Amino acid sequence: MIETTSLSVRLGEREVLTEVGLRVRRGEWLAVIGPNGAGKSTLVKAVMGLVAHRGEVTLDGRPAAALRPRDRARLVAYAPQSPALPPDMTVFDYALLGRTPYVSHFGRESRHDRDITASVLDRLDLTGFAARRVGELSGGERQRVVLARALAQQALVLLLDEPTTALDLGHQQQVLDLVDRLRLADGLTVVTTLHDLTLAGLYADTLLLLARGRAVAAGKPAHVLTEELVGTHFDAHVKIEPGPDGRPVVHLVRGGT
Numbered sequence: 001m002i003e004t005t006s007l008s009v010r011l012g013e014r015e016v017l018t019e020v021g022l023r024v025r026r027g028e029w030l031a032v033i034g035p036n037g038a039g040k041s042t043l044v045k046a047v048m049g050l051v052a053h054r055g056e057v058t059l060d061g062r063p064a065a066a067l068r069p070r071d072r073a074r075l076v077a078y079a080p081q082s083p084a085l086p087p088d089m090t091v092f093d094y095a096l097l098g099r100t101p102y103v104s105h106f107g108r109e110s111r112h113d114r115d116i117t118a119s120v121l122d123r124l125d126l127t128g129f130a131a132r133r134v135g136e137l138s139g140g141e142r143q144r145v146v147l148a149r150a151l152a153q154q155a156l157v158l159l160l161d162e163p164t165t166a167l168d169l170g171h172q173q174q175v176l177d178l179v180d181r182l183r184l185a186d187g188l189t190v191v192t193t194l195h196d197l198t199l200a201g202l203y204a205d206t207l208l209l210l211a212r213g214r215a216v217a218a219g220k221p222a223h224v225l226t227e228e229l230v231g232t233h234f235d236a237h238v239k240i241e242p243g244p245d246g247r248p249v250v251h252l253v254r255g256g257t
């Protein structure tokens, strides 16, 4: 569903991404992990065509560069890490923007578009916020509203840049479980960047570890989340053991630096 070949990005004087290849099949969940500045957000932006890059990006078997913006928007929904939100817009109207690719040029959103938006807000615990101005939300509420807009888009692929950083524990679980359910029910393909390594290993089928713009490891969570790889690339002292479902749980060792 998503494939990149030798994807490289230069920003200013710096090579920020170097020859990254990845492949995510329909219905799979890939989590991109790596230390600060590794190039995770840049990789997601390059897949979205938001930064100039070298190398190939293929979406659903088609070269991404050849897709018209409207077709791309029906195929891929992107939730950036911290987008600028129009402060005076209501939560409902902001989430409704996710329906833009389905509205005709001079048309208005249909009843169907509004129903879908309302149901997404409901699933994200945001119904009570629908009439609130976006500028009056907390960080975690804003993050869920950005996700609501992406989910309202009903695209086949979800690209989520750090979707849980501002969320409390319960909302992290709610958001990731919802994405997981949509993936299993509708065959959505999911790519998320995630800082929380345990969460990444818990939800994703495959992890891609980036360091200094290069893919240094990829595979099943237990293959990538090893004490050696995490210790080396995050410069951290960790203990990793299987959790209740056998997936790796990453513990920081106090005083380990």
Ligand SMILES: Nc1ncnc2c1ncn2[C@@H]1O[C@H](COP(=O)(O)OP(=O)(O)OP(=O)(O)O)[C@@H](O)[C@H]1O
Pocket: 011, 012, 013, 014, 016, 034, 035, 036, 037, 038, 039, 040, 041, 042, 043
């Ligand atoms: N406009 C720019 N010009 C030059 N360098 C940039 C620019 N934007 C980002 N960078 C650099 O590119 C590198 C990768 O940034 P990116 O945001 O992709 O990292 P990241 O892995 O998502 O980091 P984080 O975990 O901190 O969010 C960083 O070193 C950053 O400083």
